Amino acid sequence: xxxxxxxxxxxxxxxxxxxxxxxxxxxxxxxxxxxxxxxxxxxxxxxxxxxxxxxxxxxxxxxxxxxxxxxxxxxxxxxxxxxxxxxxxxxxxxxxxxxxxxxxxxxxxxxxxxxxxxxxxxxxxxxxxxxxxxxxxxxxxxxxxxxxxxxxxxxxxxxxxxxxxxxxxxxxxxxxxxxxxxxxxxxxxxxxxxxxxxxxxxxxxxxxxxxxxxxxxxxxxxxxxxx
Amino acid sequence: xxxxxxxxxxxxxxxxxxxxxxxxxxxxxxxxxxxxxxxxxxxxxxxxxxxxxxxxxxxxxxxxxxxxxxxxxxxxxxxxxxxxxxxxxxxxxxxxxxxxxxxxxxxxxxxxxxxxxxxxxxxxxxxxxxxxxxxxxxxxxxxxxxxxxxxxxxxxxxxxxxxxxxxxxxxxxxxxxxxxxxxxxxxxxxxxxxxxxxxxxxxxxxxxxxxxxxxxxxxxxxxxxxxxxxxxxxxxxxxxxxxxxxxxxxxxxxxxxxxxxxxxxxxxxxxxxxxxxxxxxxxxxxxxxxxxxxxxxxxxxxxxxxxxxxxxxxxxxxxxxxxxxxxxxxxxxxxxxxxxxxxxxxxxxxxxxxxxxxxxxxxxxxxxxxxxxxxxxxxxxxxxxxxxxxxxx
Numbered sequence: 001x002x003x004x005x006x007x008x009x010x011x012x013x014x015x016x017x018x019x020x021x022x023x024x025x026x027x028x029x030x031x032x033x034x035x036x037x038x039x040x041x042x043x044x045x046x047x048x049x050x051x052x053x054x055x056x057x058x059x060x061x062x063x064x065x066x067x068x069x070x071x072x073x074x075x076x077x078x079x080x081x082x083x084x085x086x087x088x089x090x091x092x093x094x095x096x097x098x099x100x101x102x103x104x105x106x107x108x109x110x111x112x113x114x115x116x117x118x119x120x121x122x123x124x125x126x127x128x129x130x131x132x133x134x135x136x137x138x139x140x141x142x143x144x145x146x147x148x149x150x151x152x153x154x155x156x157x158x159x160x161x162x163x164x165x166x167x168x169x170x171x172x173x174x175x176x177x178x179x180x181x182x183x184x185x186x187x188x189x190x191x192x193x194x195x196x197x198x199x200x201x202x203x204x205x206x207x208x209x210x211x212x213x214x215x216x217x218x219x220x221x222x223x224x225x226x227x
Numbered sequence: 228x229x230x231x232x233x234x235x236x237x238x239x240x241x242x243x244x245x246x247x248x249x250x251x252x253x254x255x256x257x258x259x260x261x262x263x264x265x266x267x268x269x270x271x272x273x274x275x276x277x278x279x280x281x282x283x284x285x286x287x288x289x290x291x292x293x294x295x296x297x298x299x300x301x302x303x304x305x306x307x308x309x310x311x312x313x314x315x316x317x318x319x320x321x322x323x324x325x326x327x328x329x330x331x332x333x334x335x336x337x338x339x340x341x342x343x344x345x346x347x348x349x350x351x352x353x354x355x356x357x358x359x360x361x362x363x364x365x366x367x368x369x370x371x372x373x374x375x376x377x378x379x380x381x382x383x384x385x386x387x388x389x390x391x392x393x394x395x396x397x398x399x400x401x402x403x404x405x406x407x408x409x410x411x412x413x414x415x416x417x418x419x420x421x422x423x424x425x426x427x428x429x430x431x432x433x434x435x436x437x438x439x440x441x442x443x444x445x446x447x448x449x450x451x452x453x454x455x456x457x458x459x460x461x462x463x464x465x466x467x468x469x470x471x472x473x474x475x476x477x478x479x480x481x482x483x484x485x486x487x488x489x490x491x492x493x494x495x496x497x498x499x500x501x502x503x504x505x506x507x508x509x510x511x512x513x514x515x516x517x518x519x520x521x522x523x524x525x526x527x528x529x530x531x532x533x534x535x536x537x538x539x540x541x542x543x544x545x546x547x548x549x550x551x552x553x554x555x556x557x558x559x560x561x562x563x564x565x566x567x568x569x570x571x572x573x574x575x576x577x578x579x580x581x582x583x584x585x586x587x588x589x590x591x592x593x594x595x596x597x598x599x600x601x602x603x604x605x606x607x608x609x610x611x612x613x614x615x616x617x618x619x620x
Contacts, residue, residue: 079572094241107573
């Protein structure tokens with residue numbers, strides 16, 4: 001699902017450089033990306049999703065050489081193949097829950113907002129336990145409910161890959177575990193690959209693969225989580 | 228584009244107070260110059276049309292503008308009065324038809340205009356209901372006055388007392404409505420027309436009372452040489468009816484009774500020139516062409532409008548800059564939202580489209596609102612603004 005080889009990336013303003021000699025995450029895997037702040041976890045997600053483009057090397061996501069695509073093609077690829085979950089949810093306060101879930105359909109012509117999409121949104125909301133909140137605005141929801149809406153938004157396009165950037169960072173312990181369970185459940189049900197950035201090492205045993213971003217250039221990057 | 232409009236609409240709807248404020252500001256910015264220009268043109272046209280349809284106007288020496296404003300537009304300016312003798316003099320020249328205009332009285336905020344039947348044919352005023360003036364005490368009301376005062380045939384209206392605290396002063400006269408006029412879209416619509424003699428009665432120059440010959444003895448103070456002197460018990464009439472009309476009479480020389488102005492309608496151009504020549508050196512009176520006077524007023528309005536336009540555009544520019552500032556600040560506050568869009572796969576162009584849709588909806592709403600208010604003001608504001616200009620002139 002994700003293949004990086006000899007990748008090098010540096011921001012234009014300098015000061016930070018990410019090198020990935022080799023990284024491979026098979027399809028359907030639940031993977032965690034760990035590492036101290038500033039080690040390049042978010043940059044890694046940006047490279048995999050095509051938000052940033054590597055200066056050298058090869059980035060393959062869902063069997064597509066994303067580093068060779070034009071910006072427009074990368075956007076089109078991203079919205080149809082990748083779902084995002086952010087730490088601070090980034091829901092739109094002026095849209096109700098249903099419209100927030102359907103938000104990606106409003107952003108790109110490659111996605112068609114039809115009755116199927118609406119039915120899928122309702123189904124997802126039911127699966128995530130937020131079906132009674134569909135007409136409410138994010139301001140009226142708890143943190144846990146908001147994150148479930150964000151997960152539904154990430155999954156609505158049935159992407160092949162879900163990239164989650166510290167999705168449980170703002171949640172209390174009980175909500176965190178419940179949200180994680182729901183995310184795993186949905187990814188498994190839809191056979192999606194999940195790559196999740198986390199600082200919470202207590203959660204790592206729930207992942208099949210752990211990527212230590214700070215060691216990507218030093219040690220063999222790929223390692224199966226010990227059982 | 229539909230999605231962009233939808234997202235823009237939801238954003239604007241969610242932030243309704245801010246949106247409403249911006250839309251109102253923009254409406255004023257867009258509407259004010261248009262309304263001002265349209266109104267000014269309409270008013271100047273309607274003022275000029277009235278003046279141009281009045282060939283010559285005779286009045287006492289003084290402010291020519293005040294004379295025109297009072298005699299043509301019925302705005303009280305307290306001009307000095309001519310006399311009926313001046314009306315007769317114009318008639319006697321054989322050069323023009325003389326139409327007296329007596330103004331100054333009011334009836335519930337509407338001007339009471341004393342004139343003759345010639346005025347109606349001269350102005351082309353047509354009766355909508357009822358009949359023209361025939362006897363003392365009758366009135367014919369303009370279309371707007373009839374509507375505003377709810378006056379139909381057979382109803383009556385009192386003239387407003389001019390000396391409220393003067394017990395010995397002139398009392399209101401009840402005027403019977405015998406006709407209403409079709410709309411003429413000018414000052415005549417607001418007026419209550421009476422015969423000039425009725426106007427004199429209303430001013431206290433003529434009156435009607437109990438017949439002293441048949442009155443009780445305690446009403447008469449003394450009788451001498453065929454003249455009777457009555458005391459305050461004598462019943463004076465405040466309404467002219469068929470029964471008491473014969474008791475109404477004037478004291479003194481009717482040729483000395485006041486008229487505010489005389490509209491002189493020359494029989495031809497040459498007669499007009501001759502008439503002007505006769506009165507050009509008159510020390511007490513002026514014979515003027517109202518169109519020339521109104522032209523001067525219009526030039527003043529135009530100069531004032533030019534200054535106003537500069538102010539409006541300056542305020543408009545400030546409003547536009549404020550709008551841009553609010554939008555830029557709003558987009559900066561929404562940086563997270565824009566970043567999320569981009570990360571999810573939205574193009575910059577699409578993001579611009581969504582922001583543009585917000586501006587489009589707000590500007591669209593402002594244009595509609597400005598047009599609506601423009602129409603309302605153009606429809607209802609013309610008379611109001613015309614009165615304002617004439618009152619302040």
